[in-house]
Amino acid sequence: MAVTGAVLLVFVVTHMLANLKIFVGATALDGYGRWLHSLAEPALGHDGFVWIARVVLLLCVALHITAAVQLTRRAHRARPFRYRHRRPVLGGYAARTMRWGGVVIALFVVYHVLDMTVGVLNPNGIAGQDYRDITASFGRWYAAAFTMIAVLALGPHIRHGLCGALRSLGVPIGRGRRVVDAVAIGVAVTVTAGFLSVPLAVLTGMVR
Amino acid sequence: MRFTLRIWRQRDRDDTGAMVSYPVDHVSPDMSFLEMLDVLNEELVRRGEEPVAFDHDCREGICGACGMMINGMAHGPQRATTACQLSMRHFADGDTITVEPWRARPFGVIKDLVVDRSAFDRIIASGGYVSVPAGSAPDAHALPVSTSSAEASFEAAVCIGCGACVAACPNGSAMLFTAAKATHLGLLPQGQPERYVRAAEMVRTHDELGFGGCTSMGECTAVCPKSIPLDVISRLNRDLLHGQP
Numbered sequence: 306m307a308v309t310g311a312v313l314l315v316f317v318v319t320h321m322l323a324n325l326k327i328f329v330g331a332t333a334l335d336g337y338g339r340w341l342h343s344l345a346e347p348a349l350g351h352d353g354f355v356w357i358a359r360v361v362l363l364l365c366v367a368l369h370i371t372a373a374v375q376l377t378r379r380a381h382r383a384r385p386f387r388y389r390h391r392r393p394v395l396g397g398y399a400a401r402t403m404r405w406g407g408v409v410i411a412l413f414v415v416y417h418v419l420d421m422t423v424g425v426l427n428p429n430g431i432a433g434q435d436y437r438d439i440t441a442s443f444g445r446w447y448a449a450a451f452t453m454i455a456v457l458a459l460g461p462h463i464r465h466g467l468c469g470a471l472r473s474l475g476v477p478i479g480r481g482r483r484v485v486d487a488v489a490i491g492v493a494v495t496v497t498a499g500f501l502s503v504p505l506a507v508l509t510g511m512v513r
Numbered sequence: 514m515r516f517t518l519r520i521w522r523q524r525d526r527d528d529t530g531a532m533v534s535y536p537v538d539h540v541s542p543d544m545s546f547l548e549m550l551d552v553l554n555e556e557l558v559r560r561g562e563e564p565v566a567f568d569h570d571c572r573e574g575i576c577g578a579c580g581m582m583i584n585g586m587a588h589g590p591q592r593a594t595t596a597c598q599l600s601m602r603h604f605a606d607g608d609t610i611t612v613e614p615w616r617a618r619p620f621g622v623i624k625d626l627v628v629d630r631s632a633f634d635r636i637i638a639s640g641g642y643v644s645v646p647a648g649s650a651p652d653a654h655a656l657p658v659s660t661s662s663a664e665a666s667f668e669a670a671v672c673i674g675c676g677a678c679v680a681a682c683p684n685g686s687a688m689l690f691t692a693a694k695a696t697h698l699g700l701l702p703q704g705q706p707e708r709y710v711r712a713a714e715m716v717r718t719h720d721e722l723g724f725g726g727c728t729s730m731g732e733c734t735a736v737c738p739k740s741i742p743l744d745v746i747s748r749l750n751r752d753l754l755h756g757q758p
Contacts, residue, residue: 376684376725376728379684380684382723383618383684383686383725384618385618388613389532390519390611392584392585400728400730400731403728465729469728469729471747472729472743472746472747473750475747475748475751475753475754475755476747477744477747477748478743478747
């Protein structure tokens with residue numbers, strides 16, 4: 306869970322930073338896309354790097370979800386009788402929404418790949434025209450809304466996941482707990498804000 | 514003070530059980546929660562009814578025998594306090610208080626509020642010990658222990674094995690208990706030879722018994738009457754990863 310989560314977090318942060326190129330302009334964004342597809346081309350061939358990344362990410366997603374399902378099933382088996390009176394869980398919003406938040410994120414990723422990568426759900430959907438794909442997609446309010454909901458689910462997921470992953474990997478936090486909490490919140494807020502900025506910019510007409 | 518108690522009543526292991534309401538009167542604010550239950554039981558016995566069964570022993574908060582969900586909180590609303598040390602002054606006169614047994618598949622209800630916590634003994638038996646050569650007692654200063662190790666070890670060693678961590682955990686996990694027991698031995702020189710085997714064996718037994726997995730919710734440490742920190746789980750995980758081939 307921790308290791309696959311770490312790989313996915315590195316991807317998510319990179320993805321968010323790359324997205325910000327949209328504010329530089331269409332040439333910058335589409336140029337970045339072309340560069341990514343041609344990365345290590347002499348060794349791996351065109352799209353070689355991208356396909357390796359896709360396979361690794363897909364494997365991480367599959368293992369991440371498998372671990373989550375196993376934990377959920379174990380939890381249900383461990384408490385077959387529910388309490389009649391249960392105080393709300395203290396662990397906070399982030400801890401409580403890991404499972405359903407994860408489901409929202411997974412559903413969004415499926416839609417997002419069909420929209421932006423495969424292009425079948427995109428009104429533009431032409432490979433290489435990343436900028437126009439994005440403006441066309443987020444031009445529809447419901448696509449932008451779904452994206453923003455998923456991004457808002459991702460923030461707390463990262464916040465709790467980062468702390469949990471450190472614990473799983475055996476890092477005693479001790480007195481540094483406040484620092485770790487602050488870093489986790491910082492990463493979560495940065496990623497959320499970065500991802501929110503694109504659909505918001507398209508909706509408000511800043512990017513067209 | 515006067516209260517209405519909603520208590521889980523269950524005749525034996527096979528009974529389905531149900532919540533039953535009882536009024537209880539003449540409760541002093543200085544009484545402990547268990548003394549309040551004693552008052553109710555005396556009244557029940559006077560009426561010829563079966564008293565409410567609950568575990569208790571020292572009533573000083575150090576033995577780990579007592580434990581029940583009070584208004585959905587393990588050991589009740591007071592932090593770092595066992596049910597026997599919880600005063601009735603923390604409740605308002607006229608309150609309705611719900612009392613339930615610990616709920617987890619490995620903790621079967623024996624009767625009313627009494628649960629079978631022998632699963633904890635299984636976890637201890639699988640690794641919560643140190644092997645020492647028998648013979649005359651060693652010199653007190655033969656094994657140096659640093660202050661920081663002693664402090665961290667003691668922080669975990671205060672676990673009284675009450676089971677509140679399991680009862681409160683949304684996953685029904687006993688990781689705080691298991692980690693506390695593994696950590697307090699693993700941080701001392703006497704615990705080194707078996708350190709990594711201990712972590713692996715205790716976690717394996719924990720999982721086999723049907724406890725859930727830890728997802729870092731932090732409910733356990735919030736209700737722990739001894740305030741054992743979540744860091745013991747990090748230490749257990751480190752030993753677990755270190756011991757893997």
